[in-house]
Amino acid sequence: MRSCRIHPSILSADFANLEAELHRIATADAVHVDVMDNHFVPNLTLGLPVVRRIGEVSPLPLDVHLMISEVDRWAPGYADAGASSVTFHAEASAAPVKLARELRARGSKASLALRPATPVEPYLDMLPELDMLLLMTVEPGFGGQAFLDLVLPKIRRARAAIEGTGLPIALQVDGGITRDTILRAAEAGADVFVAGSSVYGTGDPAAAVETLRNVAQATPGATEHVVE
Numbered sequence: 001m002r003s004c005r006i007h008p009s010i011l012s013a014d015f016a017n018l019e020a021e022l023h024r025i026a027t028a029d030a031v032h033v034d035v036m037d038n039h040f041v042p043n044l045t046l047g048l049p050v051v052r053r054i055g056e057v058s059p060l061p062l063d064v065h066l067m068i069s070e071v072d073r074w075a076p077g078y079a080d081a082g083a084s085s086v087t088f089h090a091e092a093s094a095a096p097v098k099l100a101r102e103l104r105a106r107g108s109k110a111s112l113a114l115r116p117a118t119p120v121e122p123y124l125d126m127l128p129e130l131d132m133l134l135l136m137t138v139e140p141g142f143g144g145q146a147f148l149d150l151v152l153p154k155i156r157r158a159r160a161a162i163e164g165t166g167l168p169i170a171l172q173v174d175g176g177i178t179r180d181t182i183l184r185a186a187e188a189g190a191d192v193f194v195a196g197s198s199v200y201g202t203g204d205p206a207a208a209v210e211t212l213r214n215v216a217q218a219t220p221g222a223t224e225h226v227v228e
């Protein structure tokens with residue numbers, strides 16, 4: 001059965017009313033939390049204490065995306081804080097296999113992220129260590145950027161490799177996801193979609209989530225891969 005999931009990014013939410021903003025996305029499959037350190041990316045957001053509180057007030061699973069340096073040191077703390085999934089960047093990790101195993105050992109799903117220009121091929125052998133692969137479709141750091149179509153061939157190659165493993169590894173895309181671009185990303189093989197502006201930039205975020213999910217699931221050629 002086809003299964004596409006929508007993870008709204010709270011980067012586009014009103015940070016002064018975060019609890020209320022979380023309740024506006026009740027139709028979502030998870031909440032995507034962007035942690036930025038103003039070092040790995042040129043932007044600063046929030047850290048462990050805020051993620052912990054979000055987990056306490058949100059009924060949705062926490063999909064934490066770490067855009068930070070020294071991620072081998074910091075990522076396990078987010079698993080301990082209750083994140084359902086912790087995504088770390090390959091470009092920031094000295095030992096990605098070790099880190100993925102540590103995240104799983106602490107009860108979180110392990111996810112690896114790649115910037116748009118980072119090739120996926122060096123990481124295909126470690127797919128069995130992962131629950132999810134995130135292919136950034138904008139340069140990480142800011143919401144509201146335009147989707148980079150140049151990532152589509154990489155999404156196709158990653159989908160083929162995931163199918164080759166026979167494992168239920170999710171393929172997430174993040175950046176510039178709209179009702180238009182989600183079609184291309186889904187056709188290429190993505191099945192988890194992060195969306196900030198196109199959810200929180202509307203008057204009805206819950207309805208926007210449902211629309212995005214319906215569009216993705218109806219896309220011809222969209223994956224029939226099932227994720228838990």
Ligand SMILES: O=C(CO)[C@H](O)[C@H](O)COP(=O)(O)O
Nearest residue numbers: 009140141143144176196197
């Ligand atoms: O990781 C991110 C930026 O680095 C955000 O999750 C992403 O950009 C979502 O925002 P939008 O949907 O507005 O592009």
